[in-house]
Amino acid sequence: MRRDVFQAIADPTRREIISLIAHQSLNVNAVAGNFDVSRTAIYKHVKILTECGLIVIKKQGRERFYEAQLEKLHEISDWVEQYRQFWNARLDALENYLNETRPREKKPGKR
Amino acid sequence: MRRDVFQAIADPTRREIISLIAHQSLNVNAVAGNFDVSRTAIYKHVKILTECGLIVIKKQGRERFYEAQLEKLHEISDWVEQYRQFWNARLDALENYLNETRPREKKPGKR
DNA sequence: CTATTTTGCAACCAAAAGGTTTCATTTTAT
DNA sequence: ATAAAATGAAACCTTTTGGTTGCAAAATAG
Numbered sequence: 001m002r003r004d005v006f007q008a009i010a011d012p013t014r015r016e017i018i019s020l021i022a023h024q025s026l027n028v029n030a031v032a033g034n035f036d037v038s039r040t041a042i043y044k045h046v047k048i049l050t051e052c053g054l055i056v057i058k059k060q061g062r063e064r065f066y067e068a069q070l071e072k073l074h075e076i077s078d079w080v081e082q083y084r085q086f087w088n089a090r091l092d093a094l095e096n097y098l099n100e101t102r103p104r105e106k107k108p109g110k111r
Numbered sequence: 112m113r114r115d116v117f118q119a120i121a122d123p124t125r126r127e128i129i130s131l132i133a134h135q136s137l138n139v140n141a142v143a144g145n146f147d148v149s150r151t152a153i154y155k156h157v158k159i160l161t162e163c164g165l166i167v168i169k170k171q172g173r174e175r176f177y178e179a180q181l182e183k184l185h186e187i188s189d190w191v192e193q194y195r196q197f198w199n200a201r202l203d204a205l206e207n208y209l210n211e212t213r214p215r216e217k218k219p220g221k222r
Numbered sequence: 223c224t225a226t227t228t229t230g231c232a233a234c235c236a237a238a239a240g241g242t243t244t245c246a247t248t249t250t251a252t
Numbered sequence: 253a254t255a256a257a258a259t260g261a262a263a264c265c266t267t268t269t270g271g272t273t274g275c276a277a278a279a280t281a282g
Contacts, residue, residue, distance in 0.1 A: 010121035011240085015190070022197055028259070041241055043260075062249040062258050070198040073191050079126070080188045086133055087181040122270085139229070152271055154230075173279040215227050227280075232273105239268070250257075 005075050008052045013037070014045050018054065018068060025058065025065040117185050119163045125156050129165065129179060133172070136169065136176040 009015055017031055032042040046066055049055040053072045058065045120126055128142055130208040157177055160166040164183045169176045 004123075006123075006126070007121045009190075010118045012115075012117075013240090015117070022194060028119075029257090037240085038242065039259085040243085040261085044240075060147075064259070068197060069201065070194045071201065073194055073198060076187060076196075077191045080184050080191070083129075083133060083181045083184055084188075085182060086179060090180065090182065124270090140227090148270085149272065150229090151231085151273085155270075175229070223282100225280100225282080227278100229278080230276085232275085234274105234281100235270105235272075237271100238270085240266090240267075242263100244261105244263085246262100248257100248259080250255100252255080252259085 002052045003048065005052050005072050006055065008048055008054060008077075009073075009076065011045065013042075014049055017042070017045055017049065017066075018070070021055065021066045022068045022070065025067045027063045027065055031066065114159065114162045116163050116165065116183050117190075118163060119159055120184075120187065122156065124153075125160060128153070128156055128160065128177075132177045133165065133181065136178045138174045138176055144179065156172070190198045 008063050009018070011100070013035065016035070020026060020031055020034060028039055028043055028046065031046070032039040035042060046055060050057060054070060056069050058067055120129070124146065127146070131137060131142055131145060139150055139154055139157065142157070143150040146153060157166060157168075161168060163178065165181060167178050167180050169178055
């Protein structure tokens with residue numbers, strides 16, 4: 001089964017889980033309390049998140065605390081950033097176009 | 112059907128399509144030539160990419176050229192960046208730990 | 223005009239995804 | 253020693269995903 005970070009964060013529930021445990025470690029029931037799906041459904045989402053390294057599980061007695069470990073997000077960041085020049089280029093082109101078609105508005109000063 | 116950028120870039124084929132047309136506009140057949148799936152399969156991937164705004168289609172005679180429009184990637188960037196502090200914090204903690212446990216290596220200077 | 227290209231899309235299919243209920247196991251609390 | 257709590261995972265179900273073949277329509281080439 002495909003288990004990469006891109007696929008892991010594609011699901012909105014998993015993104016919410018990340019946002020929950022980023023601030024404090026929680027166990028399954030605590031996480032599940034924030035959603036209207038079953039504990040098992042959350043358990044499976046968390047399994048996917050651990051399998052791709054975004055979460056680690058800390059055992060404490062009969063409880064398992066989920067702890068965010070978000071370094072792997074750099075894969076996403078790196079991928080997106082390689083394209084930043086492309087979308088900036090488009091925005092620059094738009095800006096130039098506007099400057100050329102309305103050349104007499106020299107500055108955004110008071111009207 | 113869910114049609115957000117997160118889901119769009121989750122598929123590796125779609126990420127490859129983006130990387131292909133980021134550099135030059137191509138039509139379906141040209142794109143499909145780079146993969147071992149059918150033209151229709153690519154057509155459907157591109158449909159998803161246009162539906163979420165990452166690609167625009169320029170009509171030219173009987174051909175349709177796919178053009179990358181990657182501004183929407185900022186949604187991904189924004190989401191990831193909000194967590195950068197978390198993973199940096201962890202890396203900093205690791206660094207501090209190493210510095211504390213090996214305090215006599217004052218500087219990385221010549222040995 | 224007719225043949226060829228290029229595209230759009232319906233119909234269909236297998237596998238993956240996301241969810242549920244159910245039950246066993248491990249720990250803790252009384 | 254029991255009851256309760258927390259978790260792991262199997263079995264099952266429905267919808268979505270990613271892919272296919274086949275065919276019709278639009279535009280171009282000869």
